[in-house]
Amino acid sequence: MEAQWWPNANSLAADADRERAVEALKQNFQAGRIKADELSDRIGLALNARTFGDLDNAMENLPPLRPLGSMGERFVQPFQQPQVPVPYGQTMYPVPVPLSPTAPQRRKRLGLSAFVLGLCGFLCGAPAVVGLGFGVAALFEEEDREDRGYAIAGLAMSVLWLVIFAIVWAT
Structure with missing residues (x-):
């Protein structure tokens, strides 16, 4: 088995490794390349690994993690800021590297x-009608909303209060 991690298998591995x-x-x-039960066993080995040799045992019989470097080493070089040429006489400040775009924040307003x-539908029934509309809009706007439970509970409460008011007004 060829070592994948570090020239010295006895070096301690970090959490990032x-x-x-x-x-x-x-x-x-x-x-x-591996099955689900083997995956869970190997993940257990990797998470409990203390040295790079232990990580090599978890990665046994699998292709290397990354291509060979210029000197034949298989470890990742530390990240370096891109260097920008600076005109004479100006100071050089590190160039900020843009972060990956974040996922848009999901709105929780309609369901809540x-x-x-x-x-609040017990007041006169009008809030229940508006709550019914908001609940339906929240459920049909997105499939995997964070406030889906609130929307369903709001629909249930709105329908409950509207039925109660319908019964009270009918009698």
Whole structure:
């Protein structure tokens, strides 16, 4: 078995090294090189690894994590800021590297509003009607909303209060 991590297998591994090993194991699982039960065993080995030799044992019989470097070493070079040429006489400040775009924040207002208005439906029934509209809008706007539970509870409370008011007004 060829070592994948470091020239010295007795060097201590850091948390980042263990995380890279887990990511590599997941990629090998997705590629069909290992099965699910073997994946869980190897992830356990990787997370409990103390040295790079232990990480090599977790990655046994799998392709190398990354291509060979210029000197034949298989470890990742530390990240370096890109250097920008600076005109003579000006000071050089590090160039900020843009972060990866973040996922858009999901709105929680409609579902929560439906819940609050459903609870306030006992006042006269009007908040329950608005809560019913907000709950339906929240459920049909996005499939995997964070406030889906609030929207469903708001719908249930709104319908409950509207039925109660309908019964009271009918009698």
